[in-house]
Amino acid sequence: MLTERQLFLFKLLVNDYIRFAEPIGSRAISKRDDVQYSSATIRNELADMEELGYLEKPHSSSGRVPSEKGYRFYVDHLLSPVMLSHQEMVNIKRAFHDQYYELEKLIQETADILSDFTHYTSIVLGPELLETKLKHIQIIRLSEDVAVLIIITNTGHVENRTVTLPKGIKAEEVEKLVNIINIRLKGTPLYKVTSAIDRELKAVLRQNLSHHKQVIKMLNVALEYHPFDQIYFGGKTNILSQPEFKDINKVLPLLNVLESKEIVHDLLKPVDNKPGIQIRIGQENHLNEIKDCSVITASYSIGDEHIGTVAVIGPTRMTYPKVITLLDVVSKSLSKSLTLRYQGYS
């Protein structure tokens, strides 16, 4: 265990390093007004904490830098809560108050707030379709054999897919098909729709449609559940302005990670499904390309149902208290706004 004094010095050091992005030496600490120990004393303490694994030296005669273990300890035990400024609170409140937004705009706005206030890059996973339910489908015929199939969920999310209709199918038949689906599958979770068709609708469709085989195939393609939903970014280049990215070779891997929806999804996936803030520091992300980055996530929900994730990615040397507080406020505001918006939808 660390002594009281070690804790004190450790906290100072981490805060200063987060602020100045340069290794902190014993002399610099001893010169502070709120420190009365000599540099030699501090040197001894720092050496001890290094031995315990909380600090590192970039090279043998440099100042100290927090290790990953150090950051982990810092966020687990030393976080002093930060208050957001009045101005920040006002801006957030306003952003989430306006009910006239499109859902997409609201989420993009969320991402923008996070990146503006943190100067890092923010990522928001759009509302997961997993537990959203089919409310209504519609087929709009564009030509003899091409149509657009529109899917509306209970949360107001709209998806559209271009489909090829069976040759020679009549308008009444299409209408009948739409009616059958809307009546029978309303309220079915999206990811269960294709299997529900398979189990429950095959017979009905065979009775009512002349082209039931092709229709079923078409529905399977069109209604297939795509787990990777939209990803929204804020301040995509913010993180590149951090001093740790002055080398282009650090930049490319990171950018490539952000370009891949699959990787970003994996990155933000909560390890266990517990709600609230999660922090993954450096290698804890298990992704070599971002081993010098930390990812902080918070989930948001409609009612009690978790439906998405907001996140900030920055260097391991991140202003953790600020980002955590902000993510907490923003995720809760977003949840509240969405719950209000969709309360009582079925």
Add this chain to the structure above:
Amino acid sequence: MLTERQLFLFKLLVNDYIRFAEPIGSRAISKRDDVQYSSATIRNELADMEELGYLEKPHSSSGRVPSEKGYRFYVDHLLSPVMLSHQEMVNIKRAFHDQYYELEKLIQETADILSDFTHYTSIVLGPELLETKLKHIQIIRLSEDVAVLIIITNTGHVENRTVTLPKGIKAEEVEKLVNIINIRLKGTPLYKVTSAIDRELKAVLRQNLSHHKQVIKMLNVALEYHPFDQIYFGGKTNILSQPEFKDINKVLPLLNVLESKEIVHDLLKPVDNKPGIQIRIGQENHLNEIKDCSVITASYSIGDEHIGTVAVIGPTRMTYPKVITLLDVVSKSLSKSLTLRYQGYS
């Protein structure tokens, strides 16, 4: 005017510079198997061409590099047509052959092909809504006062907007409203829809609806024409691997340009509306952030109607012949595929 020999040497130099990204000296040229002049002769010729403004020296004792004027001359008069490899043609044909794609996927695929084959960054402006026409709208009510308004165009494009319904409006009234719009405004170009409502539908709505004022306001917001359509990128980080971007300070401005929809739109907007390939070299783009980049664009169309732009952005030191040929083939294939898909839509 340049002499025959100067032209020959100029072409060699540009090709070599495009290939190796390093200033080309007289000695390097004279050593080539297809050159029989001595380095001194070549030196004299290069000096003359520098005086004419086609070449530049990064510093006084370095080899030569094409100037912007040089590149312009090169693309205007010296392009030798390039054949795509059999493999490339096969891949392109296959990509555009498959009719089962979503429109969005087809366009993303187009962007991916362009970036994969060029190793630069590609940009595709999705089908412009400007001349597309309203085919059908639909309102799906989510709750007492929130609904989703869905707009389908004659090209199969689907947009959706969340709207707030007037308090207490009845389902039959909503249905009536949808019917009126679908009957009266079908075929109206999207960008004229709001003004058409203003001019032609006000009276009808007043007669038929109890909440006509709020409804008109709602329609104006929901059907407002948004000129900036979707932008698709391919290989967003490709261009950053080019040696001219080894300095991070060159990277950030470029990335910020690519993040701004407005700027990208301006960048790709054809100067005059003439079709075909357009090349803008360095400063010709009138955008300081990308003064060392060239942008090559080609338009694509449905039938005879121009609806979008495909583009490649790379360093001024770009493999122009290859990119031009590829853009030509790809834009034509895309046009053909789209025309086939939407032929006869009304």
Add this chain to the structure above:
DNA sequence: TGTTAGCACTCTATGATGCTGAGTGCTAAT
């Protein structure tokens, strides 16, 4: 008259060298 060899000159890139300053570990004194 066009071409080329030769040469002095220029400039970048590279690597060696030395110096400075910030930092450390260790020891001995307080």
Add this chain to the structure above:
DNA sequence: ATTAGCACTCAGCATCATAGAGTGCTAACA
């Protein structure tokens, strides 16, 4: 337990010399 003092380390920076690639110019050549 704390601190002053000192020898030591190392990155960063400036300086310097050198090599190499390239140029312009002049004079000789075909």
